[in-house]
Amino acid sequence: MAPGPTRRPLTTERVVAAALRLIDRDGVESLSMRRLGALLRVEAMSLYKHVPDKSALVDGVIARVLAELAPPDPAAPWDARLRHVANEFRRVALAHPHVFPLLATRVPKIAVGFAPIEAMLAAFRSAGLGDAQVLAHFWSFLAYLTGALLTETAALTGDAEASFTVPESLDPASFPELRRLAAALASCDFATEFARGVELAITAARSAASR
Template structure:
């Protein structure tokens, strides 16, 4: 997946655009998280008076929506792919790569669109939905079933990337997995299964977990949803 080139403020002409303001905001969030973003800091980043920034984005909420929009714009779906399962796997892998490239933006990707009615969301945010629906209806699924597959896929992806990015190891220097994950703090009698899986938990591999989850999800959906080709 080719990353969309980021626009830059033209230092020579002094041109400031919505894209250049949002690019600066994305860079601020990438460095310091959402809590590091303020309208004052954003104005400093583009080298302008805050009023110039307000001409392009009316408030911080609009900036956060725009940051999510910029990242979603980098996610592409090929609705003409004849193999819907392979295409959805590609989309899932690309979404994970975007999340790992912009880990501090992930909470915005998950929550910001939900704060706006569907029809008022930016087209870049809605485009993956439209293209996945097109992919699946071309494959022969009914519209409601195509929507169900989209919701199941992205619900899984949001949960996966949040889990992967927040996975913490208490004592990375330890070789014993129970101690490494801090599971020794849990009473063995109350949590025997969790402690028994210490080695599996310590061997967490985000890419492998994604593929395993997709195996289960996509095989299950293909098996239970009506499809004209069967």
């Protein structure tokens, strides 16, 4: 009788990769050691040889996704570096919309998580800003990226509406701007508006540096 196929050895990398596939497919709430074990065709208890607990597993997933971020060219102009970081965050967020909220709400624990932060700080420094201004523009930029991408990924995963609908019942006398801009608000193009927000942040930094 011919021997059966050899089972691939279980490794931490395989466990984390499978956890990411599970989250990408079914959301963070779907992640459990039992379901992960079933996906890998192993007993759930055997997973603990590779990750101490679920929290460590989630940290591993975050690290794996962060590693997908391509760093900017340090020789590029500062504004090009900021655009690159922003576009990389958006690319990874759209590739892993269920994971992005974890990236946005958990403090990095390894060097790969701090790399984009260092890149943003360095870009603002290269713009000619001092310490206080670097920090102010960094926090503003990070808050924008986080908020914009949380909104877009929530629309992708069904956790939020994909458009901003202004009720017809709103009184135009009380809400004139909402009524005037209702159609534009309802047809928001996430890519266009994201790029516009990035350019506003760059313009603000350039203006601050020129004073």
